[in-house]
Amino acid sequence: xxxxxxxxxxxxxxxxxxxxxxxxxxFLGFSAGIPILLIFSSxxxxxxxxxxxxxxxxxxxxxxxxxSFKFVWAPLVDQLPLPWLSxxxxxxxxxxxxxxxxxxxxxxxxASIDPKASDYSLxxxxxxAVLLGFSSATQDIVIDAYRIESAESELQALLSATYIAGYxxxxxVAGAGSLYLAASFGSTSDAYSYQAWQYTYWLMAxxxxxxxxxxxxxxxxxxxxxxxxxxxxxxxxxxMALFVVVVAGFVGCFYLAGDAARSAKSLLTELFAxxxxxxxxxxxxxxxxxxxxxxALAFALVKVEFVSYEMVNRSYLMPVRDxxxxxxxxxxxxxxxxxxxxxxxxxxxxxxxxxxxxDLGFSKIEIALVSKTFGLLMTIxxxxxxxxxxxxxxxxxxxxxGALLSAATNLLFMLLASVxxxxxxxxxxxxxxxxxxxxxxxxxxxFLSSLTNIxxxxxxxxxxxxxxxxxxxxxxxYSGSMVDSIGYPVFFLLTALMGIPVLLLIVYAxxxxxx
Numbered sequence: 001x002x003x004x005x006x007x008x009x010x011x012x013x014x015x016x017x018x019x020x021x022x023x024x025x026x027f028l029g030f031s032a033g034i035p036i037l038l039i040f041s042s043x044x045x046x047x048x049x050x051x052x053x054x055x056x057x058x059x060x061x062x063x064x065x066x067x068s069f070k071f072v073w074a075p076l077v078d079q080l081p082l083p084w085l086s087x088x089x090x091x092x093x094x095x096x097x098x099x100x101x102x103x104x105x106x107x108x109x110x111a112s113i114d115p116k117a118s119d120y121s122l123x124x125x126x127x128x129a130v131l132l133g134f135s136s137a138t139q140d141i142v143i144d145a146y147r148i149e150s151a152e153s154e155l156q157a158l159l160s161a162t163y164i165a166g167y168x169x170x171x172x173v174a175g176a177g178s179l180y181l182a183a184s185f186g187s188t189s190d191a192y193s194y195q196a197w198q199y200t201y202w203l204m205a206x207x208x209x210x211x212x213x214x215x216x217x218x219x220x221x222x223x224x225x226x227x228x229x230x231x232x233x234x235x236x237x238x239x240m241a242l243f244v245v246v247v248a249g250f251v252g253c254f255y256l257a258g259d260a261a262r263s264a265k266s267l268l269t270e271l272f273a274x275x276x277x278x279x280x281x282x283x284x285x286x287x288x289x290x291x292x293x294x295x296a297l298a299f300a301l302v303k304v305e306f307v308s309y310e311m312v313n314r315s316y317l318m319p320v321r322d323x324x325x326x327x328x329x330x331x332x333x334x335x336x337x338x339x340x341x342x343x344x345x346x347x348x349x350x351x352x353x354x355x356x357x358x359d360l361g362f363s364k365i366e367i368a369l370v371s372k373t374f375g376l377l378m379t380i381x382x383x384x385x386x387x388x389x390x391x392x393x394x395x396x397x398x399x400x401x402g403a404l405l406s407a408a409t410n411l412l413f414m415l416l417a418s419v420x421x422x423x424x425x426x427x428x429x430x431x432x433x434x435x436x437x438x439x440x441x442x443x444x445x446x447f448l449s450s451l452t453n454i455x456x457x458x459x460x461x462x463x464x465x466x467x468x469x470x471x472x473x474x475x476x477x478y479s480g481s482m483v484d485s486i487g488y489p490v491f492f493l494l495t496a497l498m499g500i501p502v503l504l505l506i507v508y509a510x511x512x513x514x515x
Contacts, residue, residue: 021151024218025159026166028143031211033170035103035136036067038110038204039129041354042178045364047125048355049192050116067469070137074462075315076243077141090220092149096142097215102135104205111201114194139211144465145458148449150221157395160445161387164438165380172376173207176368183364238307239315242298250294254286261286279481284474319456319463326453331512335451338505340467342399342444345407345499346437347472349492352479356413356488361421370426375434382438390443396510399447402440403506407499409433413492444468 037043077095081087085094110128113121147159178200185196261282268278302309324332357367390398409432419425448464483491 022155022158022162024150024214025147025163026169027210027214028146029163029166029168030170030173031100031166031208031214032136032140032143032163033167033172034174034204034207034211035107035132035139037171037174037178038107038201039133039136040351041175042200043110043129044354045179045358046182046197047115048358049187049189049197050114050194051192052115052122067133067137067140067466067473069466069470070141071459071463071466072247073138073243074141074459075319076239077138077145077462078456078458079315080239089215092142092146093215093218093220096139096146097212099135099139099142100208100211100215103132103139104208106132106135107201107205107208111198111205114198116192116194140465141458141462144461146221148452148457148461149454156449157387157390157442157446160442160449161383163445164383164386164441168376168379168383168438170207172373174204175371176373176376177207178204179364179368188364189358235308235311239311242301242307242312245301246294246298249297250290253293254290257286257289287474315459319453319459322453322456323451323460323463327451331509334505334509334512336467338502338509339448339464340471341498341502341505342403342440343406343468344472344475344502345403345410345495346433346440347469348476348479348498349410349413349495351473351476352483352491355480356417356483357426359488360416362426366423366426370423370430374427375430378431378434379438382435382440383442384438385435386439386442387446389439390446395443395447395450396506398439398443400503400506400510402436402443403499403502405432405436406440407496407502409436410492410496410499414489417488417492 081091082094082098085097088094089097106128110125110132113125113128115122115125143163147163148156151159181200181203182193182196185193185199187193187196264285265278265282268281271278298312301307302312326332327335354367354371357371358364362370386398386402389401409429412429412432416422416425416429448461448468451464452460479491482494486494
């Protein structure tokens with residue numbers, strides 16, 4: 001089990017929340033929390049009001065898969081300086097500022113599209129959502145690196161807690177704020193108004209100014225992290241070209257395989273007599289093939305010396321080798337499996353949560369009041385509790401507690417499904433779910449930070465956080481179809497059972513991993 005630091009008093013621990021770096025993470029967390037609900041729940045309600053089918057709404061959660069593949073371009077953030085801007089602001093702040101402006105542009109683009117206008121408009125909305133996911137994931141890469149590099153390891157649990165608090169406040173603005181604004185501007189489930197949602201998303205873009213101001217005020221972290229090794233313009237262009245070619249190959253292969261995937265899905269549907277399982281298997285295979293094509297293109301460009309092997313080695317291979325060298329093969333693989341499955345219970349359920357509340361008859365105002373506003377307070381309470389408890393009793397113990405509570409509270413959704421439209425039960429379920437999520441997240445972020453080597457901060461943490469959300473989000477994209485097939489109660493039971501293997505992994509990891 002990990003080392004615990006019991007000597008400091010509770011008052012001393014609480015006093016560390018006033019540390020300047022800890023306070024900074026509150027505002028950066030706010031900036032990171034704005035975009036995600038504009039892809040998930042707020043966008044889901046917008047699409048539902050516009051008459052888009054439930055299954056298609058949940059498929060939009062895949063637009064946020066950029067969060068799960070951010071490790072692909074994290075080395076660019078680590079290694080490539082931005083012309084002029086990096087010299088003026090520093091490596092981390094320059095990338096942070098560019099990502100924030102890109103987020104604003106993506107939100108404004110979404111605001112300019114009415115998804116009800118046509119199927120083409122719905123496609124454009126999906127592309128805009130992908131751009132927002134990509135830009136937001138880039139901001140997350142830089143903020144995570146900044147957080148890890150800006151303070152010593154003993155402060156990471158508190159940094160995580162204040163980051164979660166800021167993140168949830170940002171989610172409140174983008175979640176409850178969006179619902180209140182859209183309703184006040186005149187859009188309801190019975191009377192859809194595109195202009196109301198347009199004004200709402202414009203205001204969400206303006207809220208991102210908080211992140212921009214914070215980025216301009218804070219200092220660049222002073223660390224011993226490895227400096228970017230790409231010095232010449234020629235190397236810079238070639239390295240960027242490598243990334244563009246690989247991404248283009250991935251996207252092109254994924255798109256071109258669409259017809260073959262649909263045919264294979266029909267065959268498997270007849271074989272398994274389950275179109276949802278068939279669709280899941282085919283999409284996973286399609287994704288794997290696209291990744292393989294991207295990797296093959298990268299290998300070919302290195303072989304013909306379009307880019308040097310040393311550049312690719314330093315950017316992509318060394319961070320991975322470093323992790324396996326530090327922890328050993330068996331422990332490293334076990335830690336990666338734990339990372340990949342830790343958030344599965346709450347992420348899979350979270351994709352469908354707002355639609356579930358709406359199907360029970362709760363209005364947007366009721367959802368905003370309880371799920372977003374009150375739920376925010378509960379998450380912040382859980383986050384601060386997780387940070388304090390992790391510092392006092394050790395991260396691995398609180399990691400286990402968070403996983404246990406996250407799985408157990410999913411069972412409460414089964415009770416809510418049977419009770420129906422009941423505000424008291426909604427408060428109970430949201431309280432339990434959000435406290436457990438905040439506690440688990442604070443401990444988990446501190447755990448991931450402890451696994452990171454300062455020489456490869458952005459890349460390694462991006463790999464960990466991408467792995468954390470990849471499988472849950474892929475499964476979450478089918479949550480609407482799963483509910484249509486098995487119903488809400490069985491779906492919630494299934495998400496709770498998903499947490500059992502996670503508990504076993506934590507127990508095993510705690511015996512071998514030293515904090």
